[in-house]
Amino acid sequence: MKITIKEVAERAGVSIATVSRVLNNTGIVQQKTRESIMLAAKELQYVPNASARNLSRSKTDTIGLLLPDLHGAFYSEVIRGVDKTAQQSHHHLIVSSSHNKKNEIEAALRLMRGRVDGLIIMSPQIDANTLHANIPRSMPVVLLNCFVEGSSFDSINIDNFRGAYDMVRHLLQHGHRRIAIITGTPSNYDADQRLYGYRRAMMEAGLTGDDLIEVPGDFTEEEGYAAGKKIISMQPRPTAIFASNDSMAIGAMSALREAGLKVPADIAMAGFDDIPISKFIRPALSSVHVSISELGEHAMQRLLMAIEKKNNYVKQHTALQATVVIRESCGAHG
Amino acid sequence: MKITIKEVAERAGVSIATVSRVLNNTGIVQQKTRESIMLAAKELQYVPNASARNLSRSKTDTIGLLLPDLHGAFYSEVIRGVDKTAQQSHHHLIVSSSHNKKNEIEAALRLMRGRVDGLIIMSPQIDANTLHANIPRSMPVVLLNCFVEGSSFDSINIDNFRGAYDMVRHLLQHGHRRIAIITGTPSNYDADQRLYGYRRAMMEAGLTGDDLIEVPGDFTEEEGYAAGKKIISMQPRPTAIFASNDSMAIGAMSALREAGLKVPADIAMAGFDDIPISKFIRPALSSVHVSISELGEHAMQRLLMAIEKKNNYVKQHTALQATVVIRESCGAHG
DNA sequence: CAGTACTATGTAAACGTTTACATGGCGAAA
DNA sequence: TTTCGCCATGTAAACGTTTACATAGTACTG
Numbered sequence: 001m002k003i004t005i006k007e008v009a010e011r012a013g014v015s016i017a018t019v020s021r022v023l024n025n026t027g028i029v030q031q032k033t034r035e036s037i038m039l040a041a042k043e044l045q046y047v048p049n050a051s052a053r054n055l056s057r058s059k060t061d062t063i064g065l066l067l068p069d070l071h072g073a074f075y076s077e078v079i080r081g082v083d084k085t086a087q088q089s090h091h092h093l094i095v096s097s098s099h100n101k102k103n104e105i106e107a108a109l110r111l112m113r114g115r116v117d118g119l120i121i122m123s124p125q126i127d128a129n130t131l132h133a134n135i136p137r138s139m140p141v142v143l144l145n146c147f148v149e150g151s152s153f154d155s156i157n158i159d160n161f162r163g164a165y166d167m168v169r170h171l172l173q174h175g176h177r178r179i180a181i182i183t184g185t186p187s188n189y190d191a192d193q194r195l196y197g198y199r200r201a202m203m204e205a206g207l208t209g210d211d212l213i214e215v216p217g218d219f220t221e222e223e224g225y226a227a228g229k230k231i232i233s234m235q236p237r238p239t240a241i242f243a244s245n246d247s248m249a250i251g252a253m254s255a256l257r258e259a260g261l262k263v264p265a266d267i268a269m270a271g272f273d274d275i276p277i278s279k280f281i282r283p284a285l286s287s288v289h290v291s292i293s294e295l296g297e298h299a300m301q302r303l304l305m306a307i308e309k310k311n312n313y314v315k316q317h318t319a320l321q322a323t324v325v326i327r328e329s330c331g332a333h334g
Numbered sequence: 335m336k337i338t339i340k341e342v343a344e345r346a347g348v349s350i351a352t353v354s355r356v357l358n359n360t361g362i363v364q365q366k367t368r369e370s371i372m373l374a375a376k377e378l379q380y381v382p383n384a385s386a387r388n389l390s391r392s393k394t395d396t397i398g399l400l401l402p403d404l405h406g407a408f409y410s411e412v413i414r415g416v417d418k419t420a421q422q423s424h425h426h427l428i429v430s431s432s433h434n435k436k437n438e439i440e441a442a443l444r445l446m447r448g449r450v451d452g453l454i455i456m457s458p459q460i461d462a463n464t465l466h467a468n469i470p471r472s473m474p475v476v477l478l479n480c481f482v483e484g485s486s487f488d489s490i491n492i493d494n495f496r497g498a499y500d501m502v503r504h505l506l507q508h509g510h511r512r513i514a515i516i517t518g519t520p521s522n523y524d525a526d527q528r529l530y531g532y533r534r535a536m537m538e539a540g541l542t543g544d545d546l547i548e549v550p551g552d553f554t555e556e557e558g559y560a561a562g563k564k565i566i567s568m569q570p571r572p573t574a575i576f577a578s579n580d581s582m583a584i585g586a587m588s589a590l591r592e593a594g595l596k597v598p599a600d601i602a603m604a605g606f607d608d609i610p611i612s613k614f615i616r617p618a619l620s621s622v623h624v625s626i627s628e629l630g631e632h633a634m635q636r637l638l639m640a641i642e643k644k645n646n647y648v649k650q651h652t653a654l655q656a657t658v659v660i661r662e663s664c665g666a667h668g
Numbered sequence: 669c670a671g672t673a674c675t676a677t678g679t680a681a682a683c684g685t686t687t688a689c690a691t692g693g694c695g696a697a698a
Numbered sequence: 699t700t701t702c703g704c705c706a707t708g709t710a711a712a713c714g715t716t717t718a719c720a721t722a723g724t725a726c727t728g
Binding site: 054111115 | 381382383384385386388389392394396404405406407409410411413414417418421424426427428429430431432444445447448449470555558559581584585587588591610611613614615616618
């Protein structure tokens with residue numbers, strides 16, 4: 001038989017209102033009644049019905065996390081950061097992934113409605129209109145790593161531009177001139193920003209037009225490998241490769257090694273993301289470090305504030321710092 | 335203003351019951367009324383209140399996924415598999431992680447109660463009693479990769495034992511006798527099973543006692559690195575290392591390279607998990623492949639069946655195959 | 669034309685909480 | 699002793715659905 005608040009009330013010989021007051025620590029109750037209610041609840045193994053609670057209070061203590069994908073360690077880091085903060089504030093986390101196409105995102109957003117008190121959205125290729133059309137205006141939202149015109153949503157981004165810029169400048173400072181970039185997935189915000197960072201640094205060094213060597217990639221090891229092969233065969237051969245993420249850098253390094261080329265002696269390598277393994281491959285990969293889980297934590301904290309403050313919450317736009325980490329692969333180490 | 339079923343009913347000039355019938359495709363309604371209701375709903379941008387719905391139907395279309403941790407690509411693969419199947423069956427997914435200590439698991443289980451229709455639990459160090467004490471007997475549960483005595487819960491495991499056994503046998507067949515294992519986190523189910531597989535294969539080859547070289551690890555690159563150093567200094571030095579996962583294998587290889595040792599010429603290496611990157615490091619890492627996302631998919635499918643069939647569901651215990659993948663690092667390639 | 673059998677819709681009771689308001693008891697002030 | 703006010707608790711409405719049951723209309727059947 002199902003145990004509801006009614007059964008607890010009966011057993012403790014009080015009304016359901018009093019039980020509710022005790023269980024929620026709201027209102028005044030005598031110590032004696034409180035104890036007998038607690039006892040009854042424990043004996044019956046009572047657990048409040050979440051749906052009823054949510055309905056009555058019209059909130060769910062749940063937040064939704066929308067992700068484009070779940071491949072690799074990147075997204076699990078995001079989830080980790082969000083979940084950590086969520087748990088601290090006693091919130092639940094509904095995760096939904098694989099949303100790349102517009103209609104999928106819309107469907108996911110609709111489904112979330114009414115189940116969550118707020119949304120964290122990571123969807124590098126979404127536009128403001130789609131969001132507005134599918135999210136009630138009363139719903140707090142934090143955009144993670146998406147670029148959306150206007151400032152109607154809170155957003156947190158990685159400072160991709162600056163990270164890429166710094167890394168390429170580092171390569172330039174060490175004498176490299178023929179620097180190739182392996183780009184990320186087209187029309188992906190991260191990918192674009194990293195590319196712009198590369199271009200800017202190159203341009204500032206007086207390198208333009210044909211000096212820019214942009215090889216397409218898509219953030220996977222496979223494409224990195226293919227890009228590596230392509231770069232090897234170029235004449236004149238680039239002396240350095242900046243891959244838009246570490247996975248592609250590792251793929252490219254694999255191609256270089258196959259061709260008998262030494263890193264960094266023949267070609268210097270650098271990546272982005274600083275995934276845990278980059279430290280441990282040989283040569284250790286120079287990369288741009290971003291604390292992804294921190295990104296998630298920040299997002300969740302902001303969302304909580306937005307939920308709490310309701311209307312008087314001021315929207316913000318933040319960029320999370322990305323730091324260059326120099327290891328062996330770029331030839332400038334120690 | 336909040337749009338409820340009542341507003342839709344009013345606008346369409348019908349009762350809320352009819353609206354409900356239309357929206358859920360249940361019961362008979364005239365085409366004409368159906369259309370006008372659909373129109374009204376669309377015009378008002380009506381979205382049903384999930385809490386009310388859940389309360390009324392006493393189910394949530396949500397399942398809970400309990401994870402011990404979220405580091406690395408492994409768990410995101412699990413989530414991916416579960417989420418994929420969940421989406422297909424129009425279920426939501428509540429994820430909760432970082433549950434290693436018993437009381438944390440208990441707390442998480444309690445919090446989930448009433449919010450989910452079923453649970454997938456991945457918690458390599460949990461016991462049957464804890465589970466029984468915190469989960470209502472009516473709640474369908476699938477245990478992922480945990481070993482729990484008795485058969486009161488559905489379970490799916492990776493065939494760790496067989497995978498490790500096969501890999502070590504492979505090394506033995508190629509003439510290795512001094513084979514070290516870097517073990518995983520103590521009292522972790524996966525870790526134990528892999529260790530047993532190693533022991534069994536060694537034993538069958540007549541290697542026992544001092545022939546078993548068991549170096550402790552904890553599944554991280556760091557510990558793999560440390561273990562690698564330790565192994566290098568052994569006299570006589572092992573000729574092969576079987577790491578209980580790829581991350582540790584990569585850490586160990588990094589230590590070997592530092593010491594000027596060649597893989598596989600000086601020491602053969604093998605790992606477990608076959609993470610995507612293993613293919614791309616050099617030498618490419620021989621490993622034991624397991625389709626983690628498939629593990630998640632299976633688990634979710636089973637859970638759905640259990641939810642659907644209710645009491646007449648027969649509990650099962652399955653082991654998912656683990657396949658040895660031979661690459662360069664163990665010296666037997668090509 | 670009465671009776672029957674559908675069809676299409678409405679009414680109202682659940683579902684299990686929270687919470688505004690009502691109520692009764694009791695001590696202190698007058 | 700009366701009156702006021704506070705304390706502790708109870709009553710009942712609300713939250714937004716789903717759904718069993720009631721009902722009114724329509725089209726047959728005999």
